[in-house]
Amino acid sequence: GEDVEQSLFLSVREGDSSVINCTYTDSSSTYLYWYKQEPGAGLQLLTYIFSNMDMKQDQRLTVLLNKKDKHLSLRIADTQTGDSAIYFCAESHSSGTYKYIFGTGTRLKVLA
């Protein structure tokens, strides 16, 4: 079945760039998402990319999609301590579908 994989941990120094990677298996994915979970809170959508796009930039966030390799990445520029959280990659088939497949989450730790 469909699967989404991420590494579990990433540690970076404050001010550096963070790159969180994700691979997925479903070639029919329509949307790919990055959700952020802060301690004690639910997940919140950070950004998403439509499958016919290669890149999306939103302030400090850059999402890159390599559809051929089924690889998604999230780059956070000038990482701050407030960026410490768990980041989940997810994919869905089409707008409004119930079927979201989530990755295991990558815990980002930002060192001062």
Add this chain to the structure above:
Amino acid sequence: DADVTQTPRNRITKTGKRIMLECSQTKGHDRMYWYRQDPGLGLQLIYYSFDVKDINKGEISDGYSVSRQAQAKFSLSLESAIPNQTALYFCATSDETDGGAGELFFGEGSRLTVL
């Protein structure tokens, strides 16, 4: 106030007890979901509902049941709790009419411990 509210936020119970987790939302969304989060496993879908009369099983529905009492309320029950149901449970909603990516809006989670 949160748009998606879960109660209780924390619960410790014993094996065999019946537990209900409640979710209410003020977003006016028809679609509601219950997910379970385990460390290193991501989120797994338990049940979802597209409207009051529509309930569907997710990937891991065994041992769980749900009730959609109104558009705004979706509760999850564990009829006879067992220790491997110890997890963090999330309720979420989405808007089928948003015409976009179908963003999920999550509650803050209910941490359940079954002894």
